[in-house]
Amino acid sequence: MSTPSVAAIEQFAGKGAARSAARKRNRSAGLNAGSERRPRWLTYLLLGVTIAISFYPLYYAFLLASSTASDIARNPIPSLIPGSHFFENVQRVLESDIGFWKAVTNSVIIAVVTSLSVVLFSTLAGFSFAKLRFKGRGPLLVFVIATTAVPTQLGVVPLFLVMKQLGWIGQLQAVIVPGLVTAFGVFWMTQYLESALPYELIEAARVDGASMFRTFWSIALPAARPAATMLGLFTFVASWTNYFWPFIILGSANPTLPVALQLLQATFFKDMSLIMAGVVLSVIPLLVLFIAAGRQLVAGIMQGAVKG
Amino acid sequence: MTSTRTPAAPGPTASDERDRQQRRVGFSQKLGRWDVKLSPYLYISPFFILFVVVGLFPLLYTGVVSVHQWDLLKGKGDFVGFENFSTVLQAPIFWKSVRNTISIFLLSSIPQVILALVIAALLDANLRAKTFWRMGVLVPYVVAPVAVSLIFGQMFADQSGIINQILRNLGFTGIGWHSEVLPSHIAIASMVNFRWTGYNTLIFLAAMQAIPRDLYEAALIDGANRVRQFFSITIPMLRPTIIFVIITSTIGGLQIFDEPRMFDQFGRGGADQQYLTVTNYIYQLGWTNKNFGRAAAVAWLLFLLILAISVVNYLITRRIASEGGAKQKKRKKVSA
Numbered sequence: 001m002s003t004p005s006v007a008a009i010e011q012f013a014g015k016g017a018a019r020s021a022a023r024k025r026n027r028s029a030g031l032n033a034g035s036e037r038r039p040r041w042l043t044y045l046l047l048g049v050t051i052a053i054s055f056y057p058l059y060y061a062f063l064l065a066s067s068t069a070s071d072i073a074r075n076p077i078p079s080l081i082p083g084s085h086f087f088e089n090v091q092r093v094l095e096s097d098i099g100f101w102k103a104v105t106n107s108v109i110i111a112v113v114t115s116l117s118v119v120l121f122s123t124l125a126g127f128s129f130a131k132l133r134f135k136g137r138g139p140l141l142v143f144v145i146a147t148t149a150v151p152t153q154l155g156v157v158p159l160f161l162v163m164k165q166l167g168w169i170g171q172l173q174a175v176i177v178p179g180l181v182t183a184f185g186v187f188w189m190t191q192y193l194e195s196a197l198p199y200e201l202i203e204a205a206r207v208d209g210a211s212m213f214r215t216f217w218s219i220a221l222p223a224a225r226p227a228a229t230m231l232g233l234f235t236f237v238a239s240w241t242n243y244f245w246p247f248i249i250l251g252s253a254n255p256t257l258p259v260a261l262q263l264l265q266a267t268f269f270k271d272m273s274l275i276m277a278g279v280v281l282s283v284i285p286l287l288v289l290f291i292a293a294g295r296q297l298v299a300g301i302m303q304g305a306v307k308g
Numbered sequence: 309m310t311s312t313r314t315p316a317a318p319g320p321t322a323s324d325e326r327d328r329q330q331r332r333v334g335f336s337q338k339l340g341r342w343d344v345k346l347s348p349y350l351y352i353s354p355f356f357i358l359f360v361v362v363g364l365f366p367l368l369y370t371g372v373v374s375v376h377q378w379d380l381l382k383g384k385g386d387f388v389g390f391e392n393f394s395t396v397l398q399a400p401i402f403w404k405s406v407r408n409t410i411s412i413f414l415l416s417s418i419p420q421v422i423l424a425l426v427i428a429a430l431l432d433a434n435l436r437a438k439t440f441w442r443m444g445v446l447v448p449y450v451v452a453p454v455a456v457s458l459i460f461g462q463m464f465a466d467q468s469g470i471i472n473q474i475l476r477n478l479g480f481t482g483i484g485w486h487s488e489v490l491p492s493h494i495a496i497a498s499m500v501n502f503r504w505t506g507y508n509t510l511i512f513l514a515a516m517q518a519i520p521r522d523l524y525e526a527a528l529i530d531g532a533n534r535v536r537q538f539f540s541i542t543i544p545m546l547r548p549t550i551i552f553v554i555i556t557s558t559i560g561g562l563q564i565f566d567e568p569r570m571f572d573q574f575g576r577g578g579a580d581q582q583y584l585t586v587t588n589y590i591y592q593l594g595w596t597n598k599n600f601g602r603a604a605a606v607a608w609l610l611f612l613l614i615l616a617i618s619v620v621n622y623l624i625t626r627r628i629a630s631e632g633g634a635k636q637k638k639r640k641k642v643s644a
Contacts, residue, residue, distance in 0.1 A: 039433040047430055051444040054506060058451065060470065061459045076465075076473035121354045128351035140352065147359055149555070151614055153563050154607040155366025156590070157373055157600050162366065178362040181355045211340075212347035241452035243566045244587075248595065258454040262570060265458060269573035272462055279455045286450040294443040301446070301507060302514035 058283065065089050065276035072272050089277035098252075098267060100278070103260035110172060110246075110256060111239040114179045118235045119228045121181035126189025127220040131202055132212075141190065147183040153244065163249055174249045175256070179239065185231050192227035193220060230300035233293055240286055257282045367611075373604035380598035392605035402606065404581050405589040406613065408493065412568070412585065413561040413617075415497035416504075421553060423505050425546070428512035429538055442513070445506035456499045457570035464495040486572060492583040499567045508553050515549040516542060551625045558621050562614045563587050586610045 063078040066086035072078070094100050128134070129141050159178070160169075168174040197220055205215045221228075243258040250256060252263050264278045290297070374392055377385035396402050431441055448456070463470050464485035472482035485495045519542065527537050543550075565587040569575045576592065577584025584592075586606060594603030 039430075039435060043430050043433055043435070047427075047435075047441050047444075050427055050430075051441070054445060054447050054502075057456070057459045057463065057502065058447070060463065061455075064462065073468055076468045077470050077477075124351040125355050128348045132348040132351075134345075134348035137348070140356075144355065147363065149559060149618075150363065150367065151559055151563055151611060152363045152367065153565075153587070154590075154611050155363065155370055157594055157604045157607060158366035158369035159362060160594075161369075161373075161600075162361070178358070181358055183355065183359070186352075186355050212343050216351070237450055241450075241454075243452065243454050243569075248591070258452050258566075261452075261454050261458060262575075265570065265573050266575075272468075275458060276462070279458050283451055283455055286452075287447075290443075290447065290450045294446065295439060297449075298439070298442045298446055298510060301510040 058287075061276045061279045061283070062086070064273055065280045067273055069271050069273050085273065086277065086280075089273050090281060092274050093264065093278045093281060096264070096267070096274075098260050098263040099255060100260055100281070103255045103257045106172060106250075106254065107240055107257040110175050110179075111236050113176050114239045115232045115235040117176075117180045118182055118185045119232045122185030122189045122231060123193075123221060123224045123228055124216060125181070125186040126191075126193050126224070127197075127216050129186070129190040130193035131197055131199065131220070144183050144186050144190075148187065156245070156248065160248065168249075170250055170254050172250075172254070175242075175246050178245070179235075182235070185235070188231055189224060189227060193224055196227070197223045229293075230296050230303075233289070233297055234300060236289070237286060237297075370604045370607050373600055374602075374608055376601050378600040378604070380594065380600055385601075388601070392601045393609070396602055396605050396609065401581055401584070402586075402589065402609075405577075405584045405586045408489075408568075408577070408581075408583055409562055409564065409585045409587075409613075410617075411490075411493045412497050412500075412564060412583070413558070415493055416500035417554065417557045417561055419497075420501045420505050420508060420557070421550065423501070424508035424512055424553075425543070425550075427505070427509045428516055429542060431509065431513050432516040442510060445509050447506070448503050449507050451503065453499070453503060453566035454570050456503055457567045460495060460499045460502070460567075461571050464498075486578065487582075489582045492571070492578060496564075496567045496571060496583055500561065500564065504557070508557075511553060512546060512549060515546050519545045547625075551622065554621055554625055555618060558618050559614060562610065562617065565591070586613070 060078065063080075063082055064072055066089070067078065067083035068085055071083060125144075129137065129144075163169055163174045166174075168177075201219050201223070202215055205219050210218065241258065242256075243262075246256045247259050247262065250259060252259065255263060261275075261278055261282055264275050268274045375387060375389055377388050379385060427445060431438075431445075435441055462468075464472075466472060466482060466484055466486050469485065471485070476482055483491050485491045523541050523545075524537055527541055532540065564585050568577055568583045568585050568588055569591075571583060572578065575588075577588050587610070590603045590606050590610070593599050593606060
């Protein structure tokens with residue numbers, strides 16, 4: 001985000017939303033576009049094909065999950081009408097001994113705790129970087145940004161040793177604790193609060209005698225809400241879909257959903273309808289989330305999300 | 309960018325006037341001062357503490373582990389110098405994993421960026437139901453790589469997969485998507501492309517919408533058609549965003565683990581290690597063979613590889629993107 005002058009911030013004050021320059025330009029571009037001609041059918045056709053390619057693999061999984069293993073062997077191209085065995089296959093997944101419910105519970109706990117904590121700590125740090133003055137602020141922020149480019153996954157061997165030392169192998173905190181706050185989150189909230197939170201509001205709270213933390217809690221946190229929601233969503237998706245580290249540290253005794261899917265594959269590799277039922281079950285929660293909050297994900301990426 | 313904030317902006321601790329005021333108002337003056345002085349550090353400390361413990365320390369300590377004999381169960385053994393490195397560098401399987409990783413990375417990143425640019429250009433029009441199309445391309449992003457891999461693993465199944473069946477119906481012979489080197493890389497790359505193309509499309513779309521429309525109007529008057537506009541205006545204007553997307557996908561793409569791990573039920577990268585990636589190899593050395601020393605050595609080598617490819621990438625992209633449209637430094641910030 002460009003460097004907003006005080007006047008610019010004043011202009012934004014009270015709106016509660018950061019409008020970056022790019023965003024504003026979007027809107028005016030949108031207005032111009034109103035007088036622009038609508039695109040021809042070819043554009044819609046190509047986009048339609050794109051969307052079909054995005055959806056078909058998911059539908060394919062559902063088609064297989066609603067058939068039987070022998071159906072799949074007989075006809076590799078499933079008919080577009082689902083079969084009648086979906087609930088039966090789901091039943092078999094739930095009753096199998098891979099501990100599907102436990103995996104669901106674990107995934108929910110990890111994703112919820114991680115998202116809340118990333119939002120809280122990132123907003124706290126973002127508030128500090130964006131609005132407070134302290135020695136070393138600039139270099140420290142540069143350091144945070146630089147760490148987003150560090151392939152930390154490569155430290156997996158010593159990290160495992162640390163967890164072993166702590167006696168955390170196979171325990172959920174071994175997955176939760178390393179993800180409590182991310183560089184991406186800190187950077188994201190810093191950028192947002194820089195333009196969304198007017199200094200005047202902080203001043204006012206301070207003059208009224210609020211402590212630093214009170215100022216954060218009552219002024220910065222509410223102002224950060226739109227960006228915090230997006231950050232929470234991205235963190236939730238990343239946590240729900242994460243496989244590498246949970247697979248290494250939790251193993252089959254205490255799996256998350258992706259680990260459970262791998263167990264399902266290793267145990268029932270001949271029974272594709274069963275495996276696909278597990279896949280469908282694991283995807284449904286995030287699809288529901290997507291229907292509810294997909295707009296925010298789109299807006300988040302377009303406002304400058306980076307892969308985190 | 310963010311580090312160069314206007315100093316004129318009054319921070320809560322900034323203006324002396326307010327300090328004086330506080331001195332008059334505040335009853336526990338000292339406490340308030342500490343609050344002002346220490347809070348900023350306190351608030352950023354969780355990130356730094358966590359990064360040091362679970363990010364920086366493990367990364368550096370990888371170096372220590374890599375020069376020792378180190379068993380997963382027995383722990384630290386003798387100091388062996390660079391023996392782990394030399395053993396690994398002489399192992400054909402290591403080079404195979406490097407080849408596979410780079411091949412899969414190229415097959416996923418290049419088509420992905422091109423596709424994302426094209427789809428973004430399609431979306432960057434005065435569409436009906438804008439939100440529907442934008443959400444539509446993002447759907448694959450919420451599907452876990454493990455799930456994508458199971459689905460695509462079946463679609464690309466050599467015998468009962470839909471893709472080979474379609475090929476057979478068209479009169480071709482089926483392809484050994486699992487058994488052969490290049491086809492298996494294509495299959496795995498297609499999983500990555502499936503999940504990330506839409507995401508990158510939206511990043512590009514955001515950057516495209518920030519391009520001033522009068523540039524296109526001027527081009528139109530000059531008689532440039534849409535294709536010409538795309539190559540002469542859109543691509544050059546998108547340069548910083550393209551560099552950004554390529555660099556992030558390099559760092560992530562070279563660490564690919566989930567998709568090849570789940571491509572078959574054994575998870576060993578294929579019978580002939582034809583799709584074993586470097587990260588798969590690290591796992592295999594460390595947890596299957598219980599040889600942490602060697603796993604750490606490979607992790608360091610992968611780190612160097614990522615660094616080298618990032619630099620090469622940056623140089624190439626800078627050159628390609630700067631041909632054509634040179635001078636706009638102003639908006640480097642749409643998506644970073």
